[in-house]
Amino acid sequence: MSNSGEIWVIGEQRRGRLEEVSLELLSKGMALSQRMGVTLSAVLLGDEVGEAARELVFHGAEKVYLLEHARLRYYQSEAYARLLAGVIKEREPQIILIGATEIGKELAPRVAAKLRTGLTAHCIDLYVGEVDATPQLIHVVPGWGGNLVMHIICPQRRPEVITVKPGVLPKAVRAEKRKGKIIRVKPDVRDKDFSRIETVEVVKEPPKGKSLESADVVVCGGWGMNALGGFSKVQGLADILGGVVAGTRPAMDKGWVEEARMIGQSGKTVSPELFVSLGASGAMHYTTGFMGSKVVLAVDRNPQAPIFQMADIGIVGDLREVLPCLIEELKKERMPRKS
Amino acid sequence: MGLEILVCIKQVPHPDHFSEIRLDVGSGRIIRAGIPAIINPLDRNALEEGLRVKGRFSGRVTVISMGPPQAQKALEEALAMGADRGILLCDVAFAGADTLATANTLFYAIRKLGKFDVIYCGNETVDSGTAQVGPQLAELLDIPQVSGVQEVTFGDEKTLEVRRALEHGYMKVRLKLPALLCVTRDINRPRLPTVQSIMEVAQKEMIIWKAKDIEAPPESVGLKGSPTCAAGVYEHESGRRREIMQGSTEEKVQKAVARLKELGAI
Numbered sequence: 107m108s109n110s111g112e113i114w115v116i117g118e119q120r121r122g123r124l125e126e127v128s129l130e131l132l133s134k135g136m137a138l139s140q141r142m143g144v145t146l147s148a149v150l151l152g153d154e155v156g157e158a159a160r161e162l163v164f165h166g167a168e169k170v171y172l173l174e175h176a177r178l179r180y181y182q183s184e185a186y187a188r189l190l191a192g193v194i195k196e197r198e199p200q201i202i203l204i205g206a207t208e209i210g211k212e213l214a215p216r217v218a219a220k221l222r223t224g225l226t227a228h229c230i231d232l233y234v235g236e237v238d239a240t241p242q243l244i245h246v247v248p249g250w251g252g253n254l255v256m257h258i259i260c261p262q263r264r265p266e267v268i269t270v271k272p273g274v275l276p277k278a279v280r281a282e283k284r285k286g287k288i289i290r291v292k293p294d295v296r297d298k299d300f301s302r303i304e305t306v307e308v309v310k311e312p313p314k315g316k317s318l319e320s321a322d323v324v325v326c327g328g329w330g331m332n333a334l335g336g337f338s339k340v341q342g343l344a345d346i347l348g349g350v351v352a353g354t355r356p357a358m359d360k361g362w363v364e365e366a367r368m369i370g371q372s373g374k375t376v377s378p379e380l381f382v383s384l385g386a387s388g389a390m391h392y393t394t395g396f397m398g399s400k401v402v403l404a405v406d407r408n409p410q411a412p413i414f415q416m417a418d419i420g421i422v423g424d425l426r427e428v429l430p431c432l433i434e435e436l437k438k439e440r441m442p443r444k445s
Numbered sequence: 446m447g448l449e450i451l452v453c454i455k456q457v458p459h460p461d462h463f464s465e466i467r468l469d470v471g472s473g474r475i476i477r478a479g480i481p482a483i484i485n486p487l488d489r490n491a492l493e494e495g496l497r498v499k500g501r502f503s504g505r506v507t508v509i510s511m512g513p514p515q516a517q518k519a520l521e522e523a524l525a526m527g528a529d530r531g532i533l534l535c536d537v538a539f540a541g542a543d544t545l546a547t548a549n550t551l552f553y554a555i556r557k558l559g560k561f562d563v564i565y566c567g568n569e570t571v572d573s574g575t576a577q578v579g580p581q582l583a584e585l586l587d588i589p590q591v592s593g594v595q596e597v598t599f600g601d602e603k604t605l606e607v608r609r610a611l612e613h614g615y616m617k618v619r620l621k622l623p624a625l626l627c628v629t630r631d632i633n634r635p636r637l638p639t640v641q642s643i644m645e646v647a648q649k650e651m652i653i654w655k656a657k658d659i660e661a662p663p664e665s666v667g668l669k670g671s672p673t674c675a676a677g678v679y680e681h682e683s684g685r686r687r688e689i690m691q692g693s694t695e696e697k698v699q700k701a702v703a704r705l706k707e708l709g710a711i
């Protein structure tokens with residue numbers, strides 16, 4: 107770790123609106139920059155996105171490098187990657203944080219490979235720690251075998267590039283009194299950037315059914331639902347709780363839930379008031395998807411299952427007995443008996 | 446003449462056995478001895494796409510994999526699905542590679558093989574899931590690339606339009622070959638090998654290359670070529686209450702519901 111070299115957050119905007127993950131990265135960026143005594147800056151590419159640049163300042167960026175151009179209106183893979191690598195080479199930040207959105211997951215490896223530097227995917231936390239008596243930025247990622255995480259470092263090459271999954275970190279608090287410098291960098295946009303590849307259209311499609319991310323209650327079934335032949339009882343429980351259904355990867359592979367409703371590292375991150383996990387062992391790759399939930403209830407027949415380490419309330423038992431009983435009990439709660 | 450088509454495949458542990466996999470706490474590498482291996486599921490979609498493009502424009506489909514000797518099985522399976530030749534990049538010098546070192550290894554092999562019109566990758570693997578190798582490889586090859594590909598429409602042999610997934614929507618991207626596409630499961634349904642195609646495998650070319658065969662500089666592959674490394678495995682402290690309900694099934698459920706009410710969750 108050095109005390110020169112800025113920390114950069116790559117801002118992502120769509121139609122001039124910042125993605126939430128950019129604000130999440132700024133909260134972590136602020137903590138790291140204070141700890142390391144370096145400047146926290148953001149970079150933003152787009153067309154007429156001054157408003158979004160100011161929002162980055164209000165959320166903690168001390169500087170914003172703003173690259174505006176009509177042809178940068180949409181994300182353009184070659185132009186964005188080349189321009190970003192250009193400002194990075196010129197200003198030499200030491201840490202670069204990028205949201206692991208569909209676009210970020212493409213842009214980050216392009217940029218990191220241009221710079222021949224290290225890139226860690228979908229971190230769930232970042233902090234400065236000591237490795238072999240040397241301070242290092244620790245990239246925390248989900249590990250195999252229960253509630254384990256792995257620490258990744260990038261000891262030599264700079265900048266180190268890290269993607270962070272949306273919805274995992276808290277958002278930075280907005281404060282209009284925050285001051286920051288907006289530094290306009292004239293993008294040297296070339297026709298060549300668009301000759302091999304060009305974004306022609308961006309289409310928004312509203313999600314089918316109730317949105318998973320905004321639900322107050324999420325009921326998530328795992329492979330253990332096989333004992334009940336599928337997901338009808340998961341739906342039953344979700345209906346009573348007014349929640350939405352989700353699944354683990356094996357549940358998706360089984361076709362019990364669509365891909366857009368898989369929870370975890372490769373799927374969605376949710377932070378509902380109540381998260382219910384049914385027959386899922388609690389692999390870290392899965393549990394990272396609901397760490398921010400207010401209350402977690404877990405049911406599994408294996409008392410040793412790591413899911414119980416990740417739950418507030420645990421019921422050890424067979425779902426074939428527990429689930430009907432739980433549904434009955436909640437029905438009583440919801441529907442006061444007529445008297 | 447037809448198209449030169451390359452498909453990158455990785456052999457991965459079978460997801461049904463993930464719960465048996467442990468991490469070696471020292472190295473951070475996974476212990477997968479005794480776990481059945483398969484072709485990464487999305488890499489089958491990548492291969493299917495390559496085979497379809499060959500079907501339409503004619504040409505040759507090469508499959509390539511960096512991995513241990515047993516990864517040859519995955520390549521043979523790809524040949525049985527219809528690929529024309531297999532390349533296995535196998536050397537202890539490649540071990541411990543992060544995604545950049547993996548992309549480097551594939552890059553040097555491709556440089557040796559010659560020009561490809563289109564390269565297909567899976568969007569991500571099930572065992573590391575970084576979705577990084579495809580875009581990093583494209584960058585090293587200096588060709589355009591798209592991730593999250595759900596649909597490909599060829600105009601002519603050299604231009605295509607792809608639909609790529611976005612959160613709550615999609616993006617249409619136009620590109621010119623040569624290019625690299627990272628595909629999702631929506632793109633197609635991979636074919637199964639036929640008896641005929643399985644019989645043909647023995648006649649097909651299988652090349653096994655070591656680091657020196659692809660003239661890869663030692664500092665760019667394997668552990669040495671990896672800017673990132675593991676620094677240990679730790680227990681995650683969730684900060685949850687971890688209250689286990691006791692009693693009969695009814696009692697456990699009643700207690701759980703009561704606690705949920707106290708916590709304001711229902």
Ligand SMILES: Cc1cc2nc3c(=O)[nH]c(=O)nc-3n(C[C@H](O)[C@H](O)[C@H](O)COP(=O)(O)OP(=O)(O)OC[C@H]3O[C@@H](n4cnc5c(N)ncnc54)[C@H](O)[C@@H]3O)c2cc1C
Nearest residue numbers: 328329330333354355370371372385386387391407425574
């Ligand atoms: C890079 C990577 C990314 C990944 N991303 C994701 C992801 O995004 N989402 C995801 O879910 N997984 C992901 N995984 C897979 C993850 O590691 C686990 O394999 C997966 O979460 C296991 O799902 P499960 O708990 O449903 O199945 P299992 O691990 O098989 O657990 C099933 C559970 O059901 C219980 N059970 C069985 N029968 C009953 C019964 N009758 N009553 C009560 N309990 C019962 C068992 O005791 C067991 O605990 C990823 C893996 C990797 C390597």
Ligand SMILES: Nc1ncnc2c1ncn2[C@@H]1O[C@H](COP(=O)(O)O)[C@@H](O)[C@H]1O
Nearest residue numbers: 453510511566567569570575576577578
């Ligand atoms: N060792 C490898 N050999 C060949 N192709 C690979 C290898 N690792 C990754 N790939 C390709 O890169 C894609 C993305 O992998 P990953 O970055 O691990 O998610 C895979 O679907 C493969 O197409």
